[in-house]
Amino acid sequence: MSDSGNFISIKALEDGVNVIGLTRGSNTKFHHSEKLDKGEVMIAQFTEHTSAVKIRGKASILTSHGEVTSDSKK
Ligand code: TRP
Numbered sequence: 901m902s903d904s905g906n907f908i909s910i911k912a913l914e915d916g917v918n919v920i921g922l923t924r925g926s927n928t929k930f931h932h933s934e935k936l937d938k939g940e941v942m943i944a945q946f947t948e949h950t951s952a953v954k955i956r957g958k959a960s961i962l963t964s965h966g967e968v969t970s971d972s973k974k
Pocket of ligand 1: 921932947948950
């Protein structure tokens with residue numbers, strides 16, 4: 901599967917934001933975790949291995965569906 905045009909960007913709005921990749925297929929599991937500090941940006945794609953992304957912490961997330969902001973727990 902190739903989805904080379906479709907990126908999402910995640911910008912951390914606080915230290916310690918976690919970007920967690922979840923596997924594609926019948927068994928949905930965490931397979932990758934990336935920690936971003938405030939101001940850091942990660943640009944990622946959905947791939948044959950990754951069907952969903954979970955973001956913990958305050959971040960600005962831009963996708964082709966628009967922009968959303970996640971919040972921190974505190
Ligand atoms: N090896 C993973 C993959 O190809 C890397 C990856 C792609 C990833 N998109 C991601 C990891 C999003 C975390 C979040 O699927």
